[in-house]
Amino acid sequence: MSSMGEDEEVSSFFESSPPLKKMEDILQKLNGFIEHNSSGGRRRRIVCVTSGGTTVPLEQRCVRYIDNFSSGNRGAASTENFVKAGYAVVFLYRSGTCQPYCRSLPDDPFLECFQFPDNSNIQVHSSHVEAVKMAVMDQQAAVAEARLLKLPFTTIYEYLQMLRLIATALKDVGPCSMFYLAAAVSDFYVPWNSMTEHKIESGSGPLDIRLAQVPKMLSILRTTWAPKAFCISFKLETDAKILIDKATKALGKYKVHAVVANELSTRKEEVVVVSSSGNVVVRRDSDKPESIVEDNLIRLIVDRHSTYIKESHS
Template identity: 55%
Template sequence: MAADPSIAAEAEAFFRAAPPLRDRDHIAASLDDFVARHSAGSGGAGGPAGVVCITSGGTTVPLEQRCVRYIDNFSSGQRGAASTEYFLKAGYAVIFIHRRGSKQPYCRFIPEDSFLDLFELGEDSEIQVPQSHSAVVKTSISNYRKAIDEGMLLKLPFTTIFEYLQLLQMVATSMNCLGHRGMFFLAAAVSDFYVPWESMAKHKIQSAVGPLNMQLNQVPKMLFILRKKWAPLAFCVSFKLETDPNILLQKAEMALKKYGMDVVVANELANYKDVVVMVTNSGRMTVSRRSKEEDLEEQLTKLLAKMHAEHASLPKSEDHQTHAN
């Protein structure tokens, strides 16, 4: 994997032209604090498992500076939210970079838009949950409070591709000090195309007469920069989603090689909840859900944690830089 100055230059240009992230200083402070608290672990059998950055949900591409319209990438955030729960259970500290409004850890069971349907008031105005949901709601509140109170979960929201990539850069450079103990689990659906901020319409595009024509630029391949510059020692897992099964595995292999990922998880839109293929340098492994009651993410995160532990115990010369070539 040779350095590619053109990708680096494109990435720099992208960040230079992006609208600055709001609350950047505040985010940086809580991030550095979080990473520092979890940097002491040994990664050994008894010590903490490590820190995983999970990205989740889709990014938007604004079409207007005062944004009324945007292009969006479909992703419920189910994969990222479920995986956050299982990585926390396995002892990981989790930085959850998520799309605003996407699925959240410990809330996945809630029927969409019907949060209030879960509750009723008792005779003394106390809040009650119908018997049918009582156990799951209580377990969720308890697990969530534990993760927050013990400082194991940091949630960072994004909406646009500009916010997402700036957050990813901040988290990755901050996690660099963790070396092999860091993991990236890049499940967010990131836009391939965008409209550069400076060339964007300032006001709402008028429907006026006739069809609308748009030209979109390619988003720089940031996975490459993440691996090469921001966090070169981390264990990197990216996701490939396609609707056409005929090109899926081939595209996953390409991503593995091109970006030096440790694992590319290939999934198809039609059945991503039931089966995925983990593509690595040592081969492919199919992971299937064994029953409707089981989350695929339970197996997936277990396998990844195991591979990450092996990665973290490798001597330096054996790290990804070798097997990515």
């Protein structure tokens, strides 16, 4: 397909998308965050971490939708590591998915961590004190230092409109900006203007839906929205045999700086970072029970980003 064709597909996707709610509010937060981290003596690197899956509504007043599998664990854990490495993070996440600094808390932290010993004062259960203290302190420090901005999305329309806003806002940050695209983005969608407004009737027999292909936004992110940014994309497959081949093809096609290849069943143990300088397997430290893949993955990515910045300046 010619790049003109791709551009037209992308334009028509955005033109037919429902307008983004609270757009002014998002822009104000975003511009303030970028300004704070790149003005004065502060020249922090800024990374946009995308996390969680996108929904594809089947009705405009949505009752039913198609979803993409993603818990948001990778994005949340990576965000913590980027903050630790000195970055400011725009965390673009699916509402309701895993949040940074919550990994050590139980699934239902509000109900499981707190108790009312005397029916008047609420307090943290002794077994969770340390975890709650660390989570609250780390999160508050990141927000107080303006190192973490959390922006939620639900649908494919919201996700791609917000990604475009963030990329365009980061354009002037140049090589010191990074995109770490860990979100699971839908490949197919129902175009908004061909979608029924109200709930699809269930009594009228089988449902045939024709899904259109979501235009690939990676190309346009790389060439137009934020051409100087360092860019990491992800490839998830259930079949290990095709994973590296697909990741290598994506590297060539979209001209990203690296593709993190992960197989569904082993993704918490290891990933393969595919780039033009070869493939590197990154594993969690198996001798440390609390170790996660993201600790070592982000160390490698930060290192690569440093090299990229040096090369851009020389």
